Amino acid sequence: MxxxxxxxxxxxxxxxxxxxxxxxxxxxxxxxxxxxxxxxVTVAAYAVFALNVQLGWPLLxxxxxxxxxxxxxxxxxxxxxxxxxxxxxxxTLMVASLGLGLILENLARFFxxxxxxxxxxxxxxxxxxxxxxxxxxxxxxxxxxxxxxxxMYLLLMRMPMGRKMRAIADNPSLALVRGIDRAxxxxxxxMINGTLLAGAGVLIGxxxxxxxxxxxxxxxxxxxxxxxGGLGSPLGAFVGALIVGTSSELSTLVLPPxxxxxxxxxxxxxxxxxxxxxxxxxxxxRR
Amino acid sequence: xxxxxxxxxxxxxxxxxxxxxxxFQWGLGGMVxxxxxxFYSLGAYSAALLAVKAGANVFVATAGAMLVVGAICGIxxxxxxxxxxxxxxxxxxxxxxxxxxxxxxxEDWLTGGALGVTGIPRPFGPSVASASYPIVQFGVAAxxxxxxxxxxxxxxxxxxxxxxxxxxEDEIVAATLGKNVLWARVRIFAIGGxxxxxxxxxxxxxxxxxxxxxxxxILIAYAFMAVIAGGRGAHAGTVWxxxxxxxxxxxxxxxxxxxxxxxxxxxAALRIILIGIGLLLLLLFRPQGFLREYRLRxxxxxxxxxxxxxxxxx
Numbered sequence: 001m002x003x004x005x006x007x008x009x010x011x012x013x014x015x016x017x018x019x020x021x022x023x024x025x026x027x028x029x030x031x032x033x034x035x036x037x038x039x040x041v042t043v044a045a046y047a048v049f050a051l052n053v054q055l056g057w058p059l060l061x062x063x064x065x066x067x068x069x070x071x072x073x074x075x076x077x078x079x080x081x082x083x084x085x086x087x088x089x090x091x092t093l094m095v096a097s098l099g100l101g102l103i104l105e106n107l108a109r110f111f112x113x114x115x116x117x118x119x120x121x122x123x124x125x126x127x128x129x130x131x132x133x134x135x136x137x138x139x140x141x142x143x144x145x146x147x148x149x150x151x152m153y154l155l156l157m158r159m160p161m162g163r164k165m166r167a168i169a170d171n172p173s174l175a176l177v178r179g180i181d182r183a184x185x186x187x188x189x190x191m192i193n194g195t196l197l198a199g200a201g202v203l204i205g206x207x208x209x210x211x212x213x214x215x216x217x218x219x220x221x222x223x224x225x226x227x228x229g230g231l232g233s234p235l236g237a238f239v240g241a242l243i244v245g246t247s248s249e250l251s252t253l254v255l256p257p258x259x260x261x262x263x264x265x266x267x268x269x270x271x272x273x274x275x276x277x278x279x280x281x282x283x284x285x286r287r
Numbered sequence: 288x289x290x291x292x293x294x295x296x297x298x299x300x301x302x303x304x305x306x307x308x309x310x311f312q313w314g315l316g317g318m319v320x321x322x323x324x325x326f327y328s329l330g331a332y333s334a335a336l337l338a339v340k341a342g343a344n345v346f347v348a349t350a351g352a353m354l355v356v357g358a359i360c361g362i363x364x365x366x367x368x369x370x371x372x373x374x375x376x377x378x379x380x381x382x383x384x385x386x387x388x389x390x391x392x393x394e395d396w397l398t399g400g401a402l403g404v405t406g407i408p409r410p411f412g413p414s415v416a417s418a419s420y421p422i423v424q425f426g427v428a429a430x431x432x433x434x435x436x437x438x439x440x441x442x443x444x445x446x447x448x449x450x451x452x453x454x455x456e457d458e459i460v461a462a463t464l465g466k467n468v469l470w471a472r473v474r475i476f477a478i479g480g481x482x483x484x485x486x487x488x489x490x491x492x493x494x495x496x497x498x499x500x501x502x503x504x505i506l507i508a509y510a511f512m513a514v515i516a517g518g519r520g521a522h523a524g525t526v527w528x529x530x531x532x533x534x535x536x537x538x539x540x541x542x543x544x545x546x547x548x549x550x551x552x553x554x555a556a557l558r559i560i561l562i563g564i565g566l567l568l569l570l571l572f573r574p575q576g577f578l579r580e581y582r583l584r585x586x587x588x589x590x591x592x593x594x595x596x597x598x599x600x601x
Contacts, residue, residue: 027374031374032374033374033377033378035381081567084571090373090374091313091377092570092574094321094377095511095515095566095570096566098511099508099563099567100563102508102559103559103560103563103564103567106556106557106559106560109552109555109556110553110557110560113553114552220381220382223381227378231374258392258393261385262385262386262389264382265383265385265386268378269379272375272379273366
């Protein structure tokens with residue numbers, strides 16, 4: 001029972017690690033928490049749905065194309081909405097992301113309604129490994145999340161663009177003095193955001209179903225994961241997501257399942273009270 | 288038509304109080320509240336349950352709701368003492384709001400869960416003929432709004448109001464000047480919370496029926512829109528902002544006459560999309576709002592001419 005719950009939690013953690021990494025990267029570069037993240041996941045999932053079910057493309061191809069489209073869309077959104085507000089403080093950007101989230105969620109509702117939908121996938125039978133029941137969707141979720149995490153690690157640690165992103169997250173003025181093109185880094189960050197969020201959309205759509213609130217439902221868990229790991233720390237986001245996923249599944253053993261989403265909130269509260277920099281963040285030096 | 292306007296006016300009154308509460312916390316005090324919908328529902332449920340289950344008088348129930356929400360908000364501000372950054376505080380309030388929503392949804396024995404609470408009494412309900420009730424209802428709501436407005440104006444002009452603005456602009460400077468920033472933050476959030484509780488109670492009495500679907504996060508967007516449109520910190524502006532949002536919401540009901548072939552769900556989605564676009568346009572083109580916050584004015588400096596003589600001030 002416990003191992004089964006742990007495994008389910010691992011799957012949930014793998015799914016939320018992608019958006020958690022997305023907001024943590026964006027926070028590093030643009031310094032605001034993006035509340036639209038849940039709705040972007042939803043819209044990306046519906047984009048995959050349109051390509052996969054309505055045009056009949058294979059799911060993998062649909063996901064890759066949707067990821068690219070989602071990244072391009074986010075770059076466009078940034079240049080129209082967020083760039084003009086860049087200097088007016090993080091609260092303005094937060095409120096704007098809230099508004100953007102409402103627009104996107106309701107665009108999905110406008111075009112596809114409130115009914116739950118699913119991708120064009122063959123039904124897979126759950127199978128047993130030892131005492132564990134699992135299905136192929138869950139394995140895909142873990143595999144895909146691990147793959148994207150590895151890719152992100154290589155990008156951030158081994159590639160010039162990753163180094164630039166880290167430099168800007170670390171010290172924007174110094175990065176600027178060193179001739180790093182901030183606009184280019186921001187575009188890349190949104191592109192990566194698009195890929196990660198579209199990936200999360202596919203995984204949530206496979207694990208549960210597509211509906212207008214599919215991404216927003218995870219919003220608290222996503223922020224809990226990112227804060228637990230320390231906003232701005234990619235490795236932290238990954239570990240934080242696994243902790244949040246497993247602990248909220250484990251909580252269903254002792255608490256009514258309705259409170260599952262309350263557990264991440266307790267993590268947020270605890271971490272902000274005792275260790276505001278997160279598990280993997282460094283203490284901020286403030287003015 | 289008159290009674291429709293009276294009903295809309297009543298809604299505008301408690302929406303304006305909600306917006307004023309957000310303006311107090313965020314506009315004047317700089318404490319952003321993304322859990323507004325949760326706190327608002329806490330106020331509505333507290334008032335409704337006190338009146339329905341505990342049998343309290345409507346006014347006692349309202350005071351109870353203000354106390355409950357004020358206390359919870361105060362505790363939130365107290366435990367987040369190390370979370371001075373606006374971003375983190377926003378996320379904490381978002382989480383607390385979500386938690387309140389979960390409690391309302393799951394504790395059926397108290398809140399009725401998804402079914403909500405019915406049969407909520409109205410102020411002066413039994414003693415007024417139902418035909419003339421909208422007038423009384425609007426009158427009471429308008430008086431409460433006026434009282435709130437005057438109360439906030441007094442606070443904004445008091446020494447505490449200046450401390451609030453100082454903390455909003457730079458809390459380190461305020462602390463350096465010997466102001467107790469933590470205690471002030473607790474008071475700001477608690478007073479704002481009490482006002483949210485007041486608005487929530489009025490919401491419950493107006494509809495006489497509450498359920499979780501009335502308190503979705505879209506309320507947060509409405510309230511922020513009212514405050515931003517009115518001008519952060521400007522009380523009169525915030526009231527006008529709330530009226531503007533209500534007119535926009537009501538007006539967009541007539542969209543269906545212009546756009547054929549949309550069903551009710553699509554129309555609801557379209558209205559929220561329009562509100563969202565309005566919020567973004569506001570942030571892009573008029574982030575400072577349409578009215579200005581109260582400023583302490585002193586007499587103009589006497590002009591000094593080249594010879595060092597003070598000239599007549601004209």
